[in-house]
Amino acid sequence: MENNGFLIPLNGLAQGKTRSRSRVGKEFFEKFDNTEILDAGLLVSTEIEKSGQYIGIDCHISGTVTVPCDRCLDPVAIPVDTCARLSLKFAAGEGDDTEDGSGREIVRLSEDNTEFDLSQVIYDYVCLSLPPRRLHPEGGCNPEAMKYLEHGISVRNAGGDNDGNPFMALKDLLGN
Ligand SMILES: [Zn+2]
Numbered sequence: 001m002e003n004n005g006f007l008i009p010l011n012g013l014a015q016g017k018t019r020s021r022s023r024v025g026k027e028f029f030e031k032f033d034n035t036e037i038l039d040a041g042l043l044v045s046t047e048i049e050k051s052g053q054y055i056g057i058d059c060h061i062s063g064t065v066t067v068p069c070d071r072c073l074d075p076v077a078i079p080v081d082t083c084a085r086l087s088l089k090f091a092a093g094e095g096d097d098t099e100d101g102s103g104r105e106i107v108r109l110s111e112d113n114t115e116f117d118l119s120q121v122i123y124d125y126v127c128l129s130l131p132p133r134r135l136h137p138e139g140g141c142n143p144e145a146m147k148y149l150e151h152g153i154s155v156r157n158a159g160g161d162n163d164g165n166p167f168m169a170l171k172d173l174l175g176n
Contacts, residue, residue: 006118018048039066055088072145082129
């Protein structure tokens with residue numbers, strides 16, 4: 001298929017459930033001009049349910065994406081396990097809820113949409129699932145970079161003075 005499997009034909013959709021699985025790699029993110037994601041190995045399992053006018057999509061995304069570590073800049077693999085649950089609605093005169101009561105995100109389409117591209121949803125959910133700080137586990141950072149960093153910020157000063165060190169301040173918060 002030319003469309004990478006994520007283009008859902010809205011008119012030709014069979015009643016009932018349609019399931020599919022696809023692998024998503026680095027090239028998927030390159031298409032979105034995302035240079036932050038260095039590599040990816042994700043499995044996307046999609047279940048589309050059509051029942052009368054209702055179209056629901058459950059899209060489970062799991063695997064890893066590799067991004068630069070916020071501390072040492074070496075690549076770090078971040079686990080991804082997220083689920084997009086959507087309900088597709090055609091614009092005609094409905095309210096502007098963003099959720100349908102069962103936790104599904106409502107996606108509004110205009111009547112003349114003949115297909116729905118799930119790629120954007122997958123992309124958004126993966127990006128949103130990433131933690132705000134992407135770090136190697138403690139001690140896993142590039143030692144050369146750490147040496148350099150420790151010279152820049154005095155990481156552990158004997159007096160236990162945490163001023164100016166966000167990591168130590170955070171540790172204090174979590175420790176209490
Ligand atoms: Zn690191």
